[in-house]
Amino acid sequence: MKIITLVGAPNSGKTTLFNYLSGQNYKTVNYPGATVEYHAANLQKRFGLEAMLLDTPGIISLVPTSKDEEVTIKGIYSHPHYGAPDLVIATMDASQLSRHLLLAMELKQANFDLVIALTMVDILERKGFEIDIDKLQKILGVPIIKIDGRSGEGVDELISVAKRKLETNNKNLYDIKIIEENNQELLNLYKEIEKIEAEVIRPKKRGFAGSYKNILHKPDELTIKIDKILLSKGWGFLIFFLAMLFFFSSVFWLASPLMDLVDMFFGWLGNFTKEILGHGLISDLISDGIISGLGAVSVFVPQILILFLILGLLEDSGYLARGAMLIDRPLRKIGLNGRSFVPMVSGFACAIPAIMAARTIPNAKERLLTIFIIPLISCSARIPVYALLIAYLVPPENYLLSGLILTIIYIFSITISLTVAGIINKFRDKVIRETDNSTFILELPTYRLPKLRVTLSNMWTSTKVYVKGAGPIILTFSIILWALTYFPNYNPQLDKTQIDAAKYENAVQIERINGSYAADLGKIFEPVMKPMGLDWRVGVAILTSFAAREVFVSSMALMFKATEVDENSVQSSIIHSMKLAKNEDGSPMFTTSSIIGLILFFIIALQCVSTMAITKRETGGWRIPVLQFVLYSGGAYILSVIVVNSLRFFGVA
Amino acid sequence: MRTASELTQGESATIIDIDNQHPSAKRLIELGFTPGQQIQLVGKSFFNDPLAFSVRGTVIAVRKSEAACLKVR
Structure with a gap:
């Protein structure tokens, strides 16, 4: 099949054209061994041209400046x-002609068979200018078609030109050249470009030839006016702060009722399955292994949808680039970059999309450092854990105090991640092993109202990527962990006459867990748990939380409700059972100090298999994820032991 | 001689030379910061760095240290 590669500068309308041509029905492919992402799609049938369309990341020139650009450009060649493209379609913004001609001319120099799609001609015309497309075609020697990727105007013509080219050309006959340019050659190219610009763009009305270049090269006035406020010291700071507050509160509070619904649905589905299939191995596997695993994957979908929706709206409006600019300086101090901002913010929802978002950081060192600290940012899977542990410390009716503790936890988590970034940055030669010129040069796009349809469809695509990427890992691990807690003693025989029917199922569960592989494993961990003031049951719960942290809550419920049965009440809450739990010496196990220790452990420890798997993929090896695991989980454990024992030393129970 | 990093808010200037030794010089040229071009400082981050310049019909944010390689008049 013929390959058409789309190439263009950022904000040149390339993605809009790709979406129009592909009908947004594309798959994402990676350049092997690198994080550069391509979208590949078949051209929609209605265009009557059978070809594979490849969308490449936006580039400014064919001469790479960073490692990722090198990969991107290699991928174009x-x-x-x-393989090599049969045809290159380059998008070029008519209102930015002098800047976008650079890439088009380099593509021409490289000898690609080239068609130019000229976008945003309407913006140029609104400024009071017109462009002589015929003349530009003659000068460049390349067919140029004026298109509007949103309405589809001109796309049919573009396709018919592409078709004619593809029918007659033969890519094997082209002598594709690698472009190399020094700064002087670039400046010469720009001189040529300015000559071309002067020849093809002219004012619609005669008479103001004198200063027309100043008008042509004036950015969108409304954008400049908005930026005067959004980039100012007082209002700019306030609006940035409010935007972040809005972002967080939506991701958490908007999503939480939906998450409860998903949780309830899978809970109901599990029980329903048990009712239909009765008690038995298959029924337990389906309800406790598969359905609860699917639940663990799905429960985060509402939050991730909302995360991507708001990020998408912020990005399409043009604000996200400003946010990155505003935060660049403080982040630079600890070895990060303004572009680390979006991945870090996403990390509060889930580390997986956050780590994938780090791809937008061009500098390899800064990208790896960003990925390195993302697991320390308190993701939403920790919320149920915090909620349980806080509820144990203070009565849940005391909203104010619970809220305060949760806020302290978040502030602590942010402080820890920034501190670790600073420390790792000091040792970057040993840990990150990448050096790159640190740079922040970012085009601030014109403000515009986001297109809801496009934003929604991007949100949907990003969420699908998350579910496909993390889903199988979470599901597999929850099935493995189910099996560990279920076998080998999966069918314990109990004396039914001794136990009343209401408690029989519970008793079976106790027996099963006590004799399970997980318990064996947990008992190996018993000496490890002891210094934290805890026993093997919490060890098992922590072990199961490696599938997804919130699994800790259901495991704790399973372990303690099953083992701490209150004679006085059949229905015992998880908190109630935890209160009954005792150490070997008879002292209560869950005290203020041991709970604080557990919270600390959950803030810092890396205990998410999916995060490690994604990190391995994005960093190209196991070195970074293993290092993170040792550092964070080991550090969390040591810190927790120190804190628990110091608290006890100072008289806190 | 002044550099683009020393412009005040709203001030316009013409680029007269570029420090080719600076590692970011190539990228700045590619984005259209060329001698003879008029640029304007249209915004600053609230830490006064990076700076936002208008150039050739767009706005580009550049770190102060990188803007220092653009000599202006």
Whole structure:
């Protein structure tokens, strides 16, 4: 099949054109061994041209400045999956002609068979200018078609030109050249470009030839006016702060009722399955292994949808680039970059999309450092854990105090992650092992109202990527962990006459867990748990939380409700059973100090298999995820032991 | 001689030379910061760094240390 590669500068309308041509029905492919992402799609049938369309990341020139750009440009010359393109379609913004001609001319120099899609001609015309497309075609020697990727105007013509080219050309006959340019050659190219610009763009009305260049090269006035406020010291800071507050509160409070619904649904589905299939191995596997695993994956979907929706709206409006600019300086101090901002913010929802979002950081060192600290940012899977542990410390009716503790936990988690970034940055030669010129040069796009349809569809695509990426891992692990807590003593025989029917199922569960592989494993961990003031049951719960942290809560419920049966009440809450739990010496196990220790452990420890798997993929090896695991989980444990024992030393129970 | 990093809010200037030794010089040229171009400082981050310049019909945020390689008049 013929390959058409789309190339263009950022904000040149390339993605809009790709979406129009592909009908947004694309798959994401990675450049092997690198994090550069391509979208590949078949051209929609209605265009009557059978070809594979490859969307490449936006580039400014064919001469790379960073490692990622090098990979991107290599992929344009010859993609490892799809080979060299039969045709290159370059998008060029008419209102930014002098800047976007650079890439088009380099593509021409490189000898690609080229068609130019000229976008945003309407913006140029609104400024009071017109462009002579015929003349530009003659000068460049390349067919140029004016298009509007949103309405689809001109796209049919673009396709018919592409078709004609593809029918007659033969890519094997082209002598594709690698472009190399020094700064002087670049400046010469720009001189040529300015000559071309002067020849093809002219004012619609005659008479103001004198200063027309100043008007042509004036950015959108409304954007400049808005930026005067949004980038100012007082209002700018306030609005940035409010935008972040809005972002967090939506991701958490908007999502939480939906998450409860999903949780309830899977809970109901599990019980329903048990009712239909009765008690038995298959029924338990389906309800406790598979359905609860699917639940663990799905429970985060509402939050991730909302995260991507708001991020998408912020990005499309143009604000996100400003946010990155505003935060660049403080982040630079600890070895990060303004572009680390979005991944870090996403980390509060889930580390997985956050780590994937780190791809937008061009500097390898800064990207790796960002990925390195993302697991320390308190993701939403920790919320149920915090909620349980806080509820144990203070009565849940005391909203104010619970809220205060949760806020302290978040502030602590942010402080820890920034501190670790600073420390790792000091040892970056040993840990990150990448050096790169640190830079922050970012185009601030014109403000515009986001297109809801496009934002929604991007949200949907990003969420699908998350579910496909993390889903199988979470599901697999929850099934493995189910099996560990279920076998080998999966069918314990109890004397039914001794136990009343209401408690029989519970008693079976106690027996099963006490004799399970997880218990064996937990008992190995018993000496490890002891210094934290805890026993093997919490060890098992922590072990199961490696599938997803919130599994800790249901495991605690399972372990303690099953083992701490209150003679006085059949229905015992998880908190109630935890209160009954005792150490070997008879002292209560869950005290203020041991709960604080557990909270600390959950703030810092890396205990998410999916995060490790994604980190391995994004960093190209196990070195970074293993290092993170040892550092964070080991550090969390040591810190927790120190804190628990110091608290006890100072008289806190 | 002044550099672009020393412009005040709203001030316009013309680029007269570029420090080719600076590692970011190439990228700045590619984005259209070329001698003879008029640029304007249209915004600053609240830490006064990075700076936002208008150039060739767009706005580009650049760190102060990188803007220092653009000599202006």
